[in-house]
Amino acid sequence: MADHAFDVVVIGSGPGGYVAAIRAAQLGMKTAVVEANHLGGICLNWGCIPTKALLRSAEVYHLMNHANDFGLSATGVSFDLKKIVDRSRAVSKQLSGGIGHLMKKNKITVFEGWGKLAGKGKVTVEKDSKVIDTLSAKHIILATGARARVLPGLEPDGKLVWTYREALVPDVMPKSLLVVGSGAIGIEFASFFRTLGADVTVAEVMDRVMPVEDEEISAIARKSFEKQGMKIMTGVKVTKLEKGKDNVTAHIEVGGKVEKITVDRVIMAVGIVANIENIGLENTKVKTERGQIVTDEYLRTAEPGVYAIGDVAGAPWLAHKASHEGVVCVEKIAGEKDVHPIKRENIPGCTYCHPHVASVGLTEAKAKEAGYTVKVGKFPFIGNGKAIALGDADGLVKTVFDAKTGELLGAHMVGPEVTELIHAFVVGKTMEATELDFMHTIFPHPTLSEAIHESVLAAYGKVIHI
CATH class of the missing domain: 3.50.50.60 (FAD/NAD(P)-binding domain)
Structure with missing residues (x-):
């Protein structure tokens, strides 16, 4: 058993943990990551990435079965479930290997085992119930993620x-x-x-x-x-x-x-449950509430030198939220200037079903509940030339503005590739854009993104194509 000293130790290597580690290393801090399973965490290995690989196979299969709609012919269309799954696993394996490369590139030390707080500035690494390493660090970041929620009487058995x-x-x-x-x-x-x-x-x-x-x-x-x-x-x-x-x-x-x-x-x-058990919280002043670790706007817990990011620190349980929290946390530790806390209303959500669904900010109902007088714009993809050309014109883009100031309060989308479109509204909210900023922006034609422009125009009675 060895004793190792670091500036920053990150427990967990999911999209929060590995990003925090890389940013810490970039800022000149000697950094270590403790990971019990696979680099990349649940998201990369058992969540975001492999599900998208499966859904891509399903999308191609759907298009093959509708080849005639595009003037094409495909006969004997079938699928091999094992090959679909194997491709999904290969995608995850490739990306997990990429995280390993990034660890080496940034000179981050990776410890394989279960990380646990063990007193002021100390982390133990356990493997097979034995402590194999003890790490010391001024700053310890908990990025232990979450697991599937289990309802009593409805427990999964892994088979049926x-x-x-x-x-x-x-x-x-x-x-x-x-x-x-x-x-x-x-x-x-x-x-x-x-x-x-x-x-x-x-x-x-x-x-x-x-x-x-x-x-x-x-x-x-x-x-x-x-x-x-x-x-x-x-x-x-x-x-x-x-x-x-x-x-x-x-x-x-x-x-x-x-x-x-x-x-x-x-x-x-x-739903999911944060992994707060068996990580040594009982030895600290860290507070938990509703099964998650309580932090301030810079991800600091009540225990000096201990931070929490990602799913373990609460909703929304999204990979990009975890990654951004990792950056904010580390940059604040490093004393960087102009570190901005996350505004939760600016965090987008995406669902990759068919059709895609994406959103950011307040819904129309929530905006009204908050006391806003709103202007709402809607534009259906049936009025978008690119969507019609793609043969995928079901859906809608909806925008919600503050009627008094023109502030974008929320944007909500269902339709083709809207998970790739929502960022335009996210940038707009981050920059505190008004309806005029969107109206004066020239969107390229023919693109799905034109529906963004039209939905804003619709909110102010200026829509062109419906």
């Missing part, structure tokens, strides 16, 4: 009832599937398996799918999902999962009555 992990590496293609939860994770898996032919039912306890999104966007998305053949059940509660030999009978409470449906597999996608 899956979490996201089993859903990423299915050993069989289920003919029928129940997805419990309609947030980003649930809807993305529902979209993937439905596109490949599974009979998919989505059960959501709230009164609409994708409940964090603007109500109008949620309704359009639901209509599209149902058009694809998904069965959507909202305002329902799954109370029991009865396992058979190779199927599951779900008891679903609907309006006081119980409906039973039998499916091959169930995916539980009911």
Whole structure:
């Protein structure tokens, strides 16, 4: 067992941890990362990246089955589930290797094992329940991430009832599937398996799918999902999962009555829980609230020299939020000038189902609840030439402005590649843009981005193409 001294030790190497480590190294600090599993964390290995690889395969399969719509011919279209999964795993492996390269490039020391706070400025590294290293550092950043939430009585078993992990590496293609939860994770898996032919039912306890999104966007998305053949059940509660030999009978409470449906597999996608256990918090002044670590705007905890970033520090549970927090945290540690705390209302959210859904800022309802008088603009993709040319013209761009000042309060989108468009509104919010800034911007033609321009024009009665 060795003792190592560093300026910064990061526990966890997900999109928060590895980015924090790289930025710390760039700023001249001797840096170490402690990782118990795989470089890149859940996002890169078991979340954001591999799901997008699966969804890309599903997208290509969908297009092949609609070749005739484009004047093309494709016969005998089929898929190999193992090859789809293998490609997804290869993508993750490649990127995880890339993180390893970045660690070496930036002279960051990586310790493989379980990191744990062990007193003032100390971190132990455990492997097989034994302490193999002790690290010392003036600054310790907790980036331990989160895991799937488990509901009592509905526990996944890895065979018939899956979490996201089993859903990423299915050993069989289920003919029928129940997805419990309609947030980003649930809807993305529902979209993937439905596109490949599974009979998919989505059960959501709230009164609409994708409940964090603007109500109008949620309704359009639901209509599209149902058009694809998904069965959507909202305002329902799954109370029991009865396992058979190779199927599951779900008891679903609907309006006081119980409906039973039998499916091959169930995916539980009911949120996540921060990893705050067994990391040594009991030895510190670090405070937790609702199962997450409490920090200030610069990610500092109540224990001097200890910081927390990413999922372990609370919602929104997004990789890009974790990465940005890592940068803010480290730059503040380094004494950099003009370090700006994150404005949560400027953090975008993206869901990569078909159609894509993306948003930033306040929904129309939330803006009104906050006391704003609003101007709302809407532009459907059916009025966008590029969307029509792509054969993907379902959807809408919706913008919400403060009627008094012209401030952009929120933007909400459902449609083709909107996850690649939302950044325009994010930049606008970050720069505190008004409606005039968007109106005076020349958008290239023909592009999907023109729908952004038109939605702003629509808010002020100046829309051209509808």
